[in-house]
Amino acid sequence: xxxxxxxxxxxxxNRRVIVELLRERERTVGELVGALDVSxxxxxxxxxxxxxxxxxxxxxxxxxxxxxVQALPLRELDAWLEPYRAMWTKSLDDLERHLxxxxxxxxxxxxxxxx
Amino acid sequence: xxxxxxxxxxxxxNRRVIVELLRERERTVGELVGALDVSxxxxxxxxxxxxxxxxxxxxxxxxxxxxxVQALPLRELDAWLEPYRAMWTKSLDDLERHLxxxxxxxxxxxxxxxx
DNA sequence: CAGCTATATAGCTCCTGAGTTATGTTCGGC
DNA sequence: GCCGAACATAACTCAGGAGCTATATAGCTG
Numbered sequence: 001x002x003x004x005x006x007x008x009x010x011x012x013x014n015r016r017v018i019v020e021l022l023r024e025r026e027r028t029v030g031e032l033v034g035a036l037d038v039s040x041x042x043x044x045x046x047x048x049x050x051x052x053x054x055x056x057x058x059x060x061x062x063x064x065x066x067x068x069v070q071a072l073p074l075r076e077l078d079a080w081l082e083p084y085r086a087m088w089t090k091s092l093d094d095l096e097r098h099l100x101x102x103x104x105x106x107x108x109x110x111x112x113x114x115x
Numbered sequence: 116x117x118x119x120x121x122x123x124x125x126x127x128x129n130r131r132v133i134v135e136l137l138r139e140r141e142r143t144v145g146e147l148v149g150a151l152d153v154s155x156x157x158x159x160x161x162x163x164x165x166x167x168x169x170x171x172x173x174x175x176x177x178x179x180x181x182x183x184v185q186a187l188p189l190r191e192l193d194a195w196l197e198p199y200r201a202m203w204t205k206s207l208d209d210l211e212r213h214l215x216x217x218x219x220x221x222x223x224x225x226x227x228x229x230x
Numbered sequence: 231c232a233g234c235t236a237t238a239t240a241g242c243t244c245c246t247g248a249g250t251t252a253t254g255t256t257c258g259g260c
Numbered sequence: 261g262c263c264g265a266a267c268a269t270a271a272c273t274c275a276g277g278a279g280c281t282a283t284a285t286a287g288c289t290g
Contacts, residue, residue, distance in 0.1 A: 014248085039249070041251085041252095045249085062258065063256065
């Protein structure tokens with residue numbers, strides 16, 4: 001529930017891969033195992049962690065379990081990042097101003113700021 | 116540099132506290148130690164990790180070192196989250212539609228969607 | 231220069247967490 | 261009703277990382 005747990009859960013590389021795979025479409029445990037280069041129990045363990053963090057849900061079909069992403073908890077990360085957006089925007093603006101000063105008119109037709 | 120390292124660095128609770136403290140203003144190591152309930156070497160170690168991830172910078176003043184946030188690496192987290200924004204927006208819309216259906220006109224003057 | 235302050239580094243301990251193998255459970259097919 | 265497929269759980273190992281104490285380094289102060 002806390003932003004901390006979401007951060008910690010998403011810090012694990014294989015879990016991020018799982019979430020990215022499930023973003024495209026729901027998948028069975030077997031499909032994830034095939035994509036991940038770790039054992040099936042390891043994948044089940046990651047799915048357990050992800051489920052208890054509310055980041056995935058599952059649907060049963062016979063012996064198969066289809067997992068899908070539940071993105072809402074990621075919103076907490078987004079909210080946590082909010083105060084920093086202004087800071088990196090400023091950093092980029094400062095960088096740009098610096099480039100404008102040092103390189104002068106060399107880049108007249110250049111594309112405008114990416115935010 | 117990779118989004119993975121940024122995730123892992125920010126997963127540590129004390130490091131997140133440090134970054135949040137430095138968001139307000141630059142601080143010395145001693146100030147951070149006073150706020151954190153861990154030893155001074157532990158704080159220095161966290162600062163080292165944060166510095167090598169590009170998340171903080173330091174300025175020397177006599178024996179003191181003032182640390183400040185460098186927010187740019189956090190932008191990678193923001194970018195990573197991007198594809199999921201549409202998903203949680205949809206989840207919230209679905210929830211709202213559901214509430215509208217089940218509770219009908221009970222909440223006529225209610226505040227509008229928060230995004 | 232002696233001693234104090236502020237911070238970094240070294241060396242160590244300890245616990246957590248990610249991985250493994252082995253086994254349990256559930257379900258469909260024959 | 262049995263066997264195999266699909267997944268979860270149990271029990272264990274092992275490495276890394278976060279913490280600590282002790283010590284080194286750098287700079288002010290008197």
